[in-house]
Amino acid sequence: MVGRDTEIAAALAVLDPVVAGSRPLIVVRGEAGIGKTRLLGRWSELAAARHFDIATGRATELEADVPLSLFRAALPELILPAAGDGESRWHLFDSVIATVTARRRLALVLDDVHWADPASLELLDTLVRRPPSSAHVLVVSSRPGRTPDAVLAAAQAAGRTVTLIDLAPLDRAAADALVGADLSEQDRGRLFEMSGGNPLLLEELARAGSTTPVPQGIVAAVSAELSPLSSPARAFIEAGALLGDPFDIDLARQIAMLSRDVGLAAVDELVERTLLRPTAGLRDLAFRHPVLRTALYEGLSVSRRLHGHARAAEVLQAVGSPLPSQARHVAHTAAPGDLAAAQLLRAAAATLRSHAPSIAADWLLAAKRAEPPADLSMFSELAEVLVQSGRLEEALACAVEGLSYGRGTDEARLRLTLAAGSVERLMGRHEASRRRLLRSLDTSPSPATRAGLMAALVLSAYERGEYGEMVSWATSARNEPSATPVVRAVGAAILAMGHRFAGELAGSDPQADFAVAVVRDATDDELAEHAELLVAISWGLIAVERFPDALIVSRRSATAARRAGNGVAAVPHLLAEVSTLGLMGRTREAADVSDDAELVARLTHNHQTVQWALWMRAWVLLDHGDLDAALACAQESVALAEHLDESALQTVSKAVLGSVLLATGEPDRARPLLAAYDLEPGWICRWAPRLVEAELALDDLEAAARTAARASVLAGSIGLSGAASAADRAESMVAAARGDRAAAATWALSALSRAESIGADLDAAQAHLLAGVAMVETDRHGAARHFTAAHELAERGGALRTADEAARELRRIGRRVGRGGTRGARGMGLDMLSSREREVAELVAHGLTNRQIAARLYLSEKTVESHLSKTFTKLGIASRAALAAAVAGG
Numbered sequence: 001m002v003g004r005d006t007e008i009a010a011a012l013a014v015l016d017p018v019v020a021g022s023r024p025l026i027v028v029r030g031e032a033g034i035g036k037t038r039l040l041g042r043w044s045e046l047a048a049a050r051h052f053d054i055a056t057g058r059a060t061e062l063e064a065d066v067p068l069s070l071f072r073a074a075l076p077e078l079i080l081p082a083a084g085d086g087e088s089r090w091h092l093f094d095s096v097i098a099t100v101t102a103r104r105r106l107a108l109v110l111d112d113v114h115w116a117d118p119a120s121l122e123l124l125d126t127l128v129r130r131p132p133s134s135a136h137v138l139v140v141s142s143r144p145g146r147t148p149d150a151v152l153a154a155a156q157a158a159g160r161t162v163t164l165i166d167l168a169p170l171d172r173a174a175a176d177a178l179v180g181a182d183l184s185e186q187d188r189g190r191l192f193e194m195s196g197g198n199p200l201l202l203e204e205l206a207r208a209g210s211t212t213p214v215p216q217g218i219v220a221a222v223s224a225e226l227s228p229l230s231s232p233a234r235a236f237i238e239a240g241a242l243l244g245d246p247f248d249i250d251l252a253r254q255i256a257m258l259s260r261d262v263g264l265a266a267v268d269e270l271v272e273r274t275l276l277r278p279t280a281g282l283r284d285l286a287f288r289h290p291v292l293r294t295a296l297y298e299g300l301s302v303s304r305r306l307h308g309h310a311r312a313a314e315v316l317q318a319v320g321s322p323l324p325s326q327a328r329h330v331a332h333t334a335a336p337g338d339l340a341a342a343q344l345l346r347a348a349a350a351t352l353r354s355h356a357p358s359i360a361a362d363w364l365l366a367a368k369r370a371e372p373p374a375d376l377s378m379f380s381e382l383a384e385v386l387v388q389s390g391r392l393e394e395a396l397a398c399a400v401e402g403l404s405y406g407r408g409t410d411e412a413r414l415r416l417t418l419a420a421g422s423v424e425r426l427m428g429r430h431e432a433s434r435r436r437l438l439r440s441l442d443t444s445p446s447p448a449t450r451a452g453l454m455a456a457l458v459l460s461a462y463e464r465g466e467y468g469e470m471v472s473w474a475t476s477a478r479n480e481p482s483a484t485p486v487v488r489a490v491g492a493a494i495l496a497m498g499h500r501f502a503g504e505l506a507g508s509d510p511q512a513d514f515a516v517a518v519v520r521d522a523t524d525d526e527l528a529e530h531a532e533l534l535v536a537i538s539w540g541l542i543a544v545e546r547f548p549d550a551l552i553v554s555r556r557s558a559t560a561a562r563r564a565g566n567g568v569a570a571v572p573h574l575l576a577e578v579s580t581l582g583l584m585g586r587t588r589e590a591a592d593v594s595d596d597a598e599l600v601a602r603l604t605h606n607h608q609t610v611q612w613a614l615w616m617r618a619w620v621l622l623d624h625g626d627l628d629a630a631l632a633c634a635q636e637s638v639a640l641a642e643h644l645d646e647s648a649l650q651t652v653s654k655a656v657l658g659s660v661l662l663a664t665g666e667p668d669r670a671r672p673l674l675a676a677y678d679l680e681p682g683w684i685c686r687w688a689p690r691l692v693e694a695e696l697a698l699d700d701l702e703a704a705a706r707t708a709a710r711a712s713v714l715a716g717s718i719g720l721s722g723a724a725s726a727a728d729r730a731e732s733m734v735a736a737a738r739g740d741r742a743a744a745a746t747w748a749l750s751a752l753s754r755a756e757s758i759g760a761d762l763d764a765a766q767a768h769l770l771a772g773v774a775m776v777e778t779d780r781h782g783a784a785r786h787f788t789a790a791h792e793l794a795e796r797g798g799a800l801r802t803a804d805e806a807a808r809e810l811r812r813i814g815r816r817v818g819r820g821g822t823r824g825a826r827g828m829g830l831d832m833l834s835s836r837e838r839e840v841a842e843l844v845a846h847g848l849t850n851r852q853i854a855a856r857l858y859l860s861e862k863t864v865e866s867h868l869s870k871t872f873t874k875l876g877i878a879s880r881a882a883l884a885a886a887v888a889g890g
Contacts, residue, residue: 002199003174004039007165011043014137014163015050017846018105023131025160028141029148030167033200033291036141037111039167043139044109052107052137059115060245061294065328067356068092070110070120075099092355093599096123097132106136112290113140114147118358118389121147122603128154130599157632159836161843169197179206200291222295229269232258236266237275241297242308242329246279246286254315255308309333323348327363334370342371349385354565358389376408376416383419387426387568390605396423414440414449418456422532425463426568428608428644434460451476451483455490455533462494462536465648465679471498478511486530489518493540500544501681505719508544515540516549519556527560531569538576542583543682545722545758550580567600571609574600575616582620583722585761588798590620598633608649611640615653622660623762625800628836630660648679659690663801667697675707685711685723688730689766696737708734725754725763732770745774765793765802772809784815791817830886832874840867844880845887 007028014024030036037058044054057074071078078092078099100106110116113124127138128151142148155162170178175192178199183191183206191205226234239255240247253263267285270276275292276285287293300308313329327348334341345367349360364382373379379402386395399420403413417440424433437460441453454477461470471494477483478491496511515537519527527534534557541550558573574597581590594617601613614637621630634657641650658673674691677684688711695704711727728751735743748771755763772786791806793799807817830838843853850864872878875886 002178003170004035004042004167007039007167008043008046010163010165011039011139012046014161015047015052017161017842018052018135018137021135022161022842023135024137024163025128025151025155026137026139026163026165027148027151027155028139028165028167029144030141031198032143033198034167034169035199036167037289038199039165040109040111040139040141044107047107047137052105053103054107054109055103056109056111058111058290059113059117059120060290061115062241062297063244064115064117065331065359065362066244067117067119067324067352067359068123070113070116071096071123074108074110092119093123093126093130096127097130100127100132100136101134103136104134106134107139108136109139111141112143113151114142114145116147117356119356121150125150125154125602126599128160129158129602130595131158131160157636159628159632159839161839170199170202171197175199175202178202200289222292223299225273225275226296226299229273230266232256232262233266233269236263237270237296238300238304238308239312240276240285240287241293241300242305242312245290245293246281246284249283249285251312251315251319252285254319255311257311306333323351324359331363331366334366336370338370342367345370353385353388357385357565358391361385361389361391361394373402373405376402376405376412379405380412380415380419383416383423384566387419387423388565388604392423392427392606396420396427399423410444410446410449414444414452418452418532421456421460425460426604426606426608428647430460430464430645430647434464447480447482448484451480451487454480455483455487455536458490458494459533459536462539463647463649465651467498467501467680470494474498484530485518486522486526486533489515490533490536492518493537497540497543500720501718503717503719512541512544512546512549516546516553519553524556524560524563527557528564528566531557531561531564531566531573535569535572535576538573539579542576542579543680545583545682545720547580547584547758550576554580562600568604568606568609571597571601571604571613575612578616578620582623582762584759585763585765585793585797585799587620587623587762587800591617591624591798594620607640608644611637611644611653612649614640615649615656618660619656622656622663623799623801625804627660627664627801631664634660651677651679652683655687658694659687662690662694662697667694670694671698681714681718682720682723685715685720686726689726689733692730692733696733701734701737704730704737705734721754721758722760722763725751725760725767728754729763729767729770732767732774736770736774741774741777745771748774761793761797762799762802765790765797765799765806768793769802769806769809772806776809776813780813784810784813787813787815830875833871837867837871837874840864841871841883841887844868845884 011026011028014026017024028036028039040056044056048054055074057070057072059070063069075096078095100108110124113121116124124140131138140148140151142151152162152164172192175197176188179188179191179202191202226237229237235256236252236258239252242255243252249263249267253260256263258266267276271278271285274288276287279286297305309329309332313326313333316326316329323344327345330341330344334345345363349363349367352363353360361382364385368378368382379398383395383398383402386392386398399416402416403420417436421433421437424430424436434457437453437457441450441457444450444453454473457473458470458477461467461473474491474494476491478488478495480488492511493515496508496515499505499507499511519534519537534553538550538554538557541553554573554576558570558577561567561570561573574593578590578594578597581587581593594613598610598613598617601609604610614633618630618633618637621633634653637653638657641653644650654673655677658670661673662670671691671694674687674694677687688707691707692704695701695707708727708730711730715724715727728747732744732747732751735741735747748767752764752767752771755767768786768790772783772790775786776783787806787809791803791810794803794806810817830841833841840853850868853864868883871883875883877883877886
């Protein structure tokens with residue numbers, strides 16, 4: 001391959017680490033025609049010679065409406081989603097992981113991903129962020145722009161090793177070698193100047209002939225090359241451009257309306273002129289280059305395109321092709337009043353809605369142009385699909401248009417109003433959503449409709465952190481006789497919280513019991529229909545520390561929403577499950593669910609939903625002990641929140657970031673972020689130990705005492721054991737800082753008792769730690785008992801940071817720490833390293849300098865040095881050579 005030896009060598013360098021078990025990513029970036037496809041082809045040949053299993057997929061510009069087109073050829077064994085499977089987007093990812101894992105030494109090569117359909121891009125993002133555990137290499141090529149930038153950002157967030165290859169134009173020597181010696185020096189110079197060193201343009205210009213005026217650009221060059229074709233050959237290749245790349249010979253022949261003999265003669269002519277090439281399947285033909293097909297399609301007049309798509313739709317219908325194959329062409333040609341086209345497009349959209357909602361939305365929009373909606377339900381369906389595909393502005397416009405529509409029942413109008421308000425909340429426009437709901441409430445004629453709007457206003461107030469307003473609307477919704485059971489349950493769950501926060505403990509449990517009973521008795525369809533409103537119940541139960549009930553409600557609601565294909569509504573329930581598991585000390589389980597929640601959230605393409613999922617994941621990863629990943633998630637969450645209205649979600653994300661910064665040794669940056677949280681009283685108490693820790697680290701004992709005292713007062717007023725346990729721990733820390741070890745022990749034991757009463761194992765472990773520290777000088781045996789209990793509780797739940805702290809305290813007093821089970825495996829050798837430290841160590845072992853590692857991982861050299869320093873300390877070594885030996889030894 002001319003002029004690309006350096007780039008190929010860089011890409012081949014990743015193969016040895018794959019053999020050793022790594023999972024590198026190669027990103028090849030370059031302008032159209034610069035040689036990306038050719039480089040991938042040559043690299044694949046060399047990798048195959050080294051016994052790699054090559055799987056190649058390619059996206060094309062004209063198949064951006066074919067779901068998963070990027071992966072269909074690469075992984076033919078992939079189990080594609082079935083129509084109507086609401087969870088198919090998530091099942092698909094599991095299928096891909098299983099497929100990649102089953103293939104040894106797989107090189108998954110994905111070309112031209114800038115043209116990929118939305119479902120393929122979602123899948124690619126997931127593979128980058130959550131690569132299968134088996135050794136493999138993922139190779140991605142793209143033109144510069146948002147697509148490669150998104151891949152690189154996802155890789156950086158996931159801590160993946162990336163080899164970035166930016167393809168530059170060929171120099172003059174390489175360009176001359178490419179066109180050959182048959183041309184004169186003058187012609188070669190002219191071609192190089194006009195092509196700018198772009199290999200494809202250089203070849204096309206040379207192919208067009210240098211003895212005549214050189215065409216300007218690829219389209220002109222292709223047009224010149226097509227001009228000598230016979231009429232049948234021209235009709236055949238135009239039909240192929242409409243169908244795809246590669247395309248079926250018989251279908252193209254029928255679309256071109258050619259007899260069998262004439263069609264085969266056209267094939268021979270096109271292959272002889274190297275415009276088309278045979279594939280392994282023999283019945284299919286491929287274009288010489290994707291740009292050739294695009295240029296051919298763009299060169300067609302509007303009338304020829306419309307006629308071609310209409311003819312393609314007729315042929316595909318006649319041969320019984322699947323509805324999506326027909327819809328791709330019908331969407332181009334459907335005209336107002338074409339009821340048959342509208343019906344076909346709606347039916348095709350239904351088959352794709354669950355796993356390719358963006359394409360389904362495009363077809364529903366085309367159907368709407370062909371046949372205006374007959375009622376409000378069609379607007380609701382279109383708005384919901386647009387939301388599922390992350391196209392919120394269009395969804396809001398659709399809902400608003402529907403609300404101005406004359407016909408429709410009160411129930412249908414309520415559904416559309418709630419949809420519009422929901423979209424505005426998802427966009428972070430909380431005040432706009434509130435105003436819309438209030439306007440609708442003022443004009444609503446039906447008590448049942450009014451109750452539904454009240455429930456939506458409950459959720460709006462909750463997300464804005466306006467708890468007084470929230471309780472007021474909840475009271476109205478709960479007491480409305482004509483309200484549905486779910487609406488009344490939403491009001492009840494929030495009233496349970498309101499009673500608790502007001503210190504009215506006797507009134508809280510009956511309301512919570514009612515809400516739980518409604519969810520228990522509801523069908524899955526009812527839960528799916530009201531999944532968004534049910535968020536108030538999932539989170540309301542957490543607020544009143546009904547943790548087992550919160551798990552039941554959040555899991556049932558999330559499952560129902562996902563089965564209905566409504567990932568947007570599923571995410572808050574998944575995050576409620578994460579929060580509940582985390583508060584119960586089941587950190588390992590919470591980390592697994594948070595991983596799933598982040599995946600589903602990213603599929604919504606909505607900043608607020610992703611922001612929420614990220615700070616929840618950061619919170620769990622912090623306790624799990626993965627500080628690098630926790631910091632990355634927290635920082636991304638806060639960055640996303642900057643584009644949204646002020647809300648409780650935004651405030652909490654800052655508190656989480658503060659907690660992570662505190663753990664990484666930056667109390668000065670952590671303190672203001674933690675202190676800014678001033679919303680729910682229960683969580684003011686729960687953040688208190690971390691704020692106290694920051695204040696003590698900054699030698700501000702008086703501020704720490706005020707923080708602890710405030711938490712104790714709040715905890716006493718709301719009567720929640722978890723909040724009180726956190727407040728007691730804060731008091732214990734302050735007492736220990738004052739040197740009053742007896743008081744510190746008393747507060748710690750009180751915190752322990754309260755945590756144990758609600759099954760909060762991590763809170764209990766942290767209370768055990770504080771008790772042990774307070775006793776260590778007066779009762780060494782008692783301290784050891786508390787440290788051991790803390791280690792066991794934290795270890796069992798997967799709270800590795802607390803378990804490590806307990807282990808250090810035990811060693812400090814001369815006690816051995818058991819290394820059994822999974823914890824023992826984690827605590828030995830390279831397993832002690834964080835994911836980022838391990839990655840840096842492997843690159844050192846492959847001979848990279850700190851500067852090279854920093855460039856590869858998008859880090860500063862100072863950060864790389866910090867990771868190496870920690871690694872040397874953990875492994876007890878002092879040199880890069882010793883580190884390389886440790887990595888080689890496993």
